[in-house]
Amino acid sequence: MAVTDAIKIDVNQTVDQLIHLVTYDKKYVIEVANKTNYTLQRVGAYNDSENWPLSDIAQRELAVGQFDCNSFSFAVNYQIEGGSGFIQLAASWPIIGRRKIDVGSINQDGLNPAQTVWNKMDDSNDKSCSNDSVKVRAFIKEQGKTIIWFYEITQN
Known part of the structure; x- marks a missing residue:
């Protein structure tokens, strides 16, 4: 279970x-x-292995989900409340393969955009995307023995 x-x-x-x-x-x-000045409302998730640990994220907030497991692979779709559009965030630590990260800005409700971004996730390189309301930057960092999938959302 994740600690948030x-x-x-x-x-x-x-x-x-x-x-x-x-x-x-x-x-x-x-x-x-x-x-940003927008709330990120969780409107869908694709959970291949484990579950995306964060729900809605308030404006000017750092949301943190910490967990231990053997592997995980999931993605989430957030609607930008007070702005326009949607963003998707994906993360994976598979049993076989390597850690991965990705982002998207598919303008659609539900879990399908999250699954689409999860499907195209294929490496650990830094990622970015934007829409009319926000810019998203994503990367993986290490802090001691902890591996962090970090997503920074800024206002356009």
Whole structure:
């Protein structure tokens, strides 16, 4: 089971400053830094292995999901409340293969956009995308023995 937390943030805080706000006690972490004036409303998820650990994410909030398991692979679809459109975030640590990350901006409700982004996820390279309301940047970092899938959402 994931341990989740939410921390209010200043939009000017750097990624390194945000990462140092959290005490890591699990092997894997999903962090979403919502540096916008919009709420990210979870409207769908694709859970191939384990479950996406975060629900809705308030404006100017760092949402953190920490967990231990052998493997995971999932994606989520968030609607941008107060703005327009949707964004998708995907993460994977498979039993066979390598860690992966991806993002998308498919303008559609439900779980299908999350599954589409999950299907195209194929490496651990940094990713980015944007729509009319937000820009998304995603990358994987290590902090001690913890591996962090970090997603930074900024306002356009």
